[in-house]
Amino acid sequence: MAKIIVVTSGKGGVGKTTTSASFATGLALRGHKTVVIDFDVGLRNLDLIMGCERRVVYDFVNVINNEATINQALIKDKHCENLYVLPASQTRDKDALHKEGVARVLDELRQSFDFIVCDSPAGIERGAMMAMYFADEALVVTNPEVSSVRDSDRILGILASKSRRAEQAEEPVKEHLVLSRYAPERVERGDMLSVDDVMEILAIPLLGVIPESPSVLQSSNSGVPVILDEASDAGGAYGDLVARFLGEQRPHRFLSVEKKGFFKRLFGN
């Protein structure tokens, strides 16, 4: 049975789309048939990060409105087998997403995929609620700062009370914390919350810590999910995150300040 995983946060710009792209790519690289859906109607940019923006013909809303079939709208990823993207519409407004339509599309996707990754927009409006509603599991993306942690807490409350699983009194949505844009040196200086601070407040299992890294911007500019840049710190962290999600034990890395060696100190990175 396919699993539906929402990538959500409440606060904007914390790394949901970056995480959705790398997470979905990582699952597919490990042989799982995966589709990633952009719920950010009106502001699509998952397709940019996945590097498939020039191949968007039909979108999620077209499928909901029966203007296109799912197969017409799904874009096969060019980097890896087993991966498909269902892009958002840039032109529609958010009300185009309604529960019955989203349910129908997800039900159809369940037939042929192992994992359905839903990239949520920021906020707690329609699009975000729709992305969360049907989830079996949630990656709650949080930055190590008070406002982001507060919003994540709010989202966890909504998952626990307003999701389909909550409404049907089924087993609750499984929660995972993804702490993103983590900068150990800023934590040491006291400018940012530490992993422990965030864990203490949110009290959910930590799936991964993604360091603040210039490789994220480089990757998204070239339309290649950062997980494929295996040599980079953020890419490695996303690789670990996917492995942990699939049940492997891996220690958390990038939590402390890297002591720069003599040459690095001389020549920079």
Added chain:
Amino acid sequence: MSPPNDRSADAAPFDLKGSLFTLTVLHLRRTDPAAIERHLAEKVAQAPGFFVNVPVVVDCEGLADADAALDLAGLIACLRRHGLVPVGVRNGSEALVAAAQAAGIGVLPEGRGSGRRAEPERAAAAAESERGSGAPSSRGNRLSTHPVRSGQQLYAPDGDLVLLGTVSPGAEVLADGNIHIYGPLRGRALAGAKGNAEARIFCLSLEAELVSIAGRYRVLEQTSSEFWGKPVQIHLADDHLIIELLAR
């Protein structure tokens, strides 16, 4: 021959049980039939379907004692024309009660006072926001094993609230009785919400935004409290909020 599911012949043909319902209440402010009909038509047009066959109670509190001017039979006909089903009146004068009886609709108990009227909404909101977090026990006490997250509200009307998880910043927990929190209190806690000055708040770590007992409240900040992060109980003495360490 008796039908297959018939039990014994002398079993009671029905049971009579009390039950609680949420009813739509029409709070009248004026008696002018034309104005009422116009406003009703507008409301129904905004959400057709929503009002079809909806039982409605007519509340005359807003008319003060001017309800003699109300043509109840006319109002009932008007409501039915728009698909609603008038089932009773509330807060009416004797004349209006007589009119209700004549029209064959019920008379509901008085619900005067805006405070009392707001309660069901508050309780409903609380119930809605904490769905799935445990059921009230017999004495109106309520136990929740889940954290209470930012934006959520949890209320134990007529009893104690016992929480096994944290209360996050931005969350609010209320009880008419005591509040026991076996974790950190980081949001707002209001015990004795209906005025019980004997109510207390207990928590394992005081990091609250606000605490209140029977309406006496205090906002807290890390720097202003020597009890910050400590296990405490909070109670009222001579109308003052007292915070003290829980003996260990």
